[in-house]
Amino acid sequence: MQMTDVANVQGLEISHEGHRTRLKWHRLRKRFADPLFSAEVMAEGFAAGASMELDLRVRADGGFVVLHDRELEGETTGHGPIAEKSIDDFSGVLMKEGGRPLILSEDLAAMMQSTHPDALLQFDMKDDYEAIGAKGIEHLAAHFRDVAASVIVSGGSLDLIVAVKEKLPHLLRGIDPTDKLYDIWKANGWKAVEAELRADLTGPTEPDTVYLHWRLILDAAKEGLDMIALCQDHGKRVDAWTFTLKDPEAGFSEEEWLNFSALMALKPDQITTDEAPATERAWRRRINE
Structure with missing residues (x-):
């Protein structure tokens, strides 16, 4: 298995049939037992070349804080x-x-001034462009322009991602049309979902990565x-979110294995999980049986 050059690091990726699928650490958790948005885990991931995700909420002054909830x-x-x-x-x-202490965007x-070249940190923007505005985009530009290679900005607000593209064209961008696609599927079926996804892929956001719920991927x-x-x-990468083992020590249940192996057969570029090392271990155990 191809790993980064950091010895004994698990939970970075799985290789299957010649395809590399990264395991992304959800909300800066390598394991579900890790504290939410852990600066220590983030530092470990930066050193190891991990793909990680955190949530950002905009402040009144245009800066951000690493939190998921609105309140x-x-x-x-x-x-x-x-x-x-x-x-x-x-x-x-x-x-x-x-x-x-909370992690602010300035922190x-x-x-991020020193990171492994493979490290990638996803800024999942929980507010829309109306809330973030030009002041928030300026803040991102002022603080993250020099570390652009290690950042991907994502969100459900297409207007926001377009604004990021215009201000920071070298920053990777991601879109998450999952909620919209679920609604379209319920109202108009899979053909309409396909048409909408094609429109997003060729639209003005020009995303590098598309974030899709793993159940939506399998249902489709x-x-x-x-x-x-x-x-x-x-030409887009796909992140399938969020697949977390219920029992990381025991590994895959039969239902989990059916779903995960079906997902891997579709060759996603990345899978988001709260149990990255356990998922890699469980995969190795299954394929070596």
């Missing part, structure tokens, strides 16, 4: 909507898990629509 209450000791807070308002606010930029494949092949035919 501070869910993940932190703070209170109120993040979009109403400026950088000084986060002083003393801690993550509920472990009492760790991220400093941490059963009906004859290979969404991964369609994207790859357009």
Whole structure:
């Protein structure tokens, strides 16, 4: 198996039938037991050449904080909507898990000055362009232009991704049309899904990567629509999210194996997981049986 040059690092990728599928560490977790958005795990991933993901919420001053929820209450000791807070308002606010300080976008930029050349960090933008605006895009440009090779910006807001392209053309971009495609499938069927996905692939965002829920990918494949092949035919990578083993020590259940092996047969470029090393170990055990 082809791995990076860091010794004994598991959970980076799986090679199958000549195809390399990266394992992306979801919300900066190498394992589900890791604390949410762990700076320590991120540093490990930067050194090892891992693909990782974090969520960003925009602040009132145009900067960002690494959090998933719209309100501070869910993940932190703070209170109120993040979009109403400026950088000084986060002083003393801690993550509920472990009492760790929050990661601000300014911290991220400093941490990314030295990374393995294979390392890739996905900024999953949880706000739309209306909320982020030109000020937020300027902030990204000011802080991440010099580390563009290690960053991919993604989001459900196509307007936002187009704005990133215009301001930071060398930054990799990703789109996640999953929710939209689910709605179209329920209303109009798979032919309409295929037409919409084709439109996104050739649209103004010019994405490098398309993020699709793994169940949507498998459901489409059963009906004859290979969404991964369609994207790859357009020169795009596909990330199938989020496949996490229920029992990482035991490995795949029979149902999980059926789904995961079916997904791997479609040759995704990347699979998002909260259990990257366990997934790699479980895969090796199964294929070596």
